[in-house]
Amino acid sequence: MNLWLSLLVGFKEIWAHKFRSFLTMLGVILGVASLLSMFSLTAGMAHGVREYITQLGGIELVGVIKQEVPVEQEYKWEISPGRTVADAEAIAKIPHLVSLVSPVVELPINIIAGPNNFRYEAQAVWPDYLPINKHNVAFGRPLSWLDVEEAKHVCVVGRLVVDKLWPDRPDYNAVGETVLINQRPFTVVGIFEFYESDRDKRRRELGIDKASAYSSSGNLRSPSSSSYSRSSSRYSSFTRKNSTVVMPISTAFYEFKSANVVGKEDQGPDYRLDRLIFQVADIDRFKETLDRVADMLRVTHRGIDDFGFDTREEWFERNEEYIRNVRASGGLIAGISLLVGGIGITNIMLASITERIREIGVRRAVGAKGRDIFIQIVVESAVIGVIGGLLGLVASLGVMKILVAISPGDNAPVLEFENVVISFSFAVIIGVVSGIYPAVKAARIEPIEALRYG
Amino acid sequence: MALIELRNVTKRYRVGEQEINALAGIDLEIAQGEFAAIIGPSGSGKSTLMHLLGCLDTPSTGTMTIDGMDVSRASSNKLAEMRNQKIGFVFQSFNLLVKLNVLQNVELPLIYAGIPSSVRREKALAAIERVGLTERVNNTPLQLSGGQMQRVAIARALVNSPKIIFADEPTGNLDSNTGATILEMFRELSRQGSTIVLVTHDNGIAAQAARRIEIRDGRIVNDTINPPQPVAA
Ligand SMILES: Nc1ncnc2c1ncn2[C@@H]1O[C@H](COP(=O)(O)OP(=O)(O)OP(=O)(O)O)[C@@H](O)[C@H]1O
């Protein structure tokens, strides 16, 4: 008996018991639906996390951080100047390994345009700061080396800063405007593009819920932004990025750091950096790059190990591991559901062969071999698996729609073809495997026993 | 060499402590083209013998060859092949598949013989025509009378052009008129050259066969050639 005929017989048999077959399939349907939904949710989460990390400069971004000096160096720690622009200059001299580097001084500022007055934190930096942090300029120009060399009073600001300073003028191109930063006049030379997650962008472009998407990512103090821990951190990271104010680091030193009054005494200019960031050129040579940078810094820090590195690798790993764990536990639940579905199929196939024992006898009497009966039963239970799998795929689309409707702020599930294939294959495998035991039993029935029955 | 040869064939059943000798040493030869009737009282072992002959079961001891093949120790697959290629079996209770129509029932042996569907259809229709049921090919067995069902079963037994046709009380579930028609059908097949062995416990029927084999308590007690019969009116 060829496979086509077996399939046909299988379909007929299932069609003859539609309701019973559907009940039998439920376990498989649920299993496949939960498996694929879970795959898609975690794929969505992974996508969201990667998007987030990329927004923050990707894993190739490394920060040089302050660290406790080792005990044996404690007595002479003061000879180290700490992190200074000289460090950045030293790192910039490393050929090939480091592609971008920028010192950062963080300044609490008061920014004024006309009657509007806001507090922000400005980043006083080198031009490399912008590409390291994946900033793009929508209007005007980015910072230039000339700005740094000449300590120009210029700034590049984020979209939300412009929107706040000129609230009546949506999408205002403020390039050329003069603002007061801590009482000093600065010219706005550039405005960054508006940063948002792919999902928000898609929603905005589709015109869905524009106001809420914009405001939830635009308002730091929005209560909704704190209701989901993961999404809120994402939103605030986008919000923070949209609230950036950058100026040349030299300007900041001249204007705001030339005096450092502690008590009543001026300590002199303060050249210490708040942050020092660089970008690794080749992620495959990550370790090597860090070693080279450390060598350079040991020179500028006069042999004092008062610095360390802050990398995203570990954080990235943690996220990947988290997603793997969610996958594993979700997979376990889906697996149990599929297993139960499989047992259901086995059970119904056993009932079915008892019901059809006479049919089996007749088929055997006219020449069916044990093998033919085996194939017939396995094909039939595989067909249950296939139909259950297909219905499960459809159901998972529904499940995902519901999940998206329940929490639109979370990462949208991402349906990946490979996951569809995996989930469906599971259903087929379960169908085939659950049919094996009943099929072996059916194939072993002696024709004469089967004919005597009933 | 005869088409069928049985040498000291026995069949024992164990039911708990008890041993039942359903067949207690059968020696039998049936030649190509014979028309034999097996007769005997209930429980004498007729069906048991037929199942062995029909390769549906194997003997406990003794040897049995069919068309030169020793089937007494053959594997289950070999027996299935024998049933499929060389043997047609007609049961008292028809044993048709009620989910299939007449054509599909008759096609069934050809499916397991691996015959392509166009040839299958042609052969099945020819067999159905021989039993006079061409009008009913699309009916299911439940839409047919008992006699018609038995004719479908005969068509199914014929379809693969077997060497021998076995029939275990083919008229047992039919009224006497219908039974007579079915019996006439076997006689006609016999005239056309088929080898036929049928079981009955009706002496009248046994008398219409060319040879009468009587069994009792699992043994052959009488094996006679009947005088030639006139064609039944
Ligand atoms: N599977 C079995 N298990 C135990 N005993 C059996 C089995 N099959 C048949 N027998 C016994 O073997 C003996 C012969 O049975 P068989 O069916 O061959 O008789 P029969 O001649 O066909 O009778 P009938 O005319 O009533 O059909 C009987 O005693 C029966 O009880």
Ligand SMILES: [Mg+2]
């Ligand atoms: Mg009997």
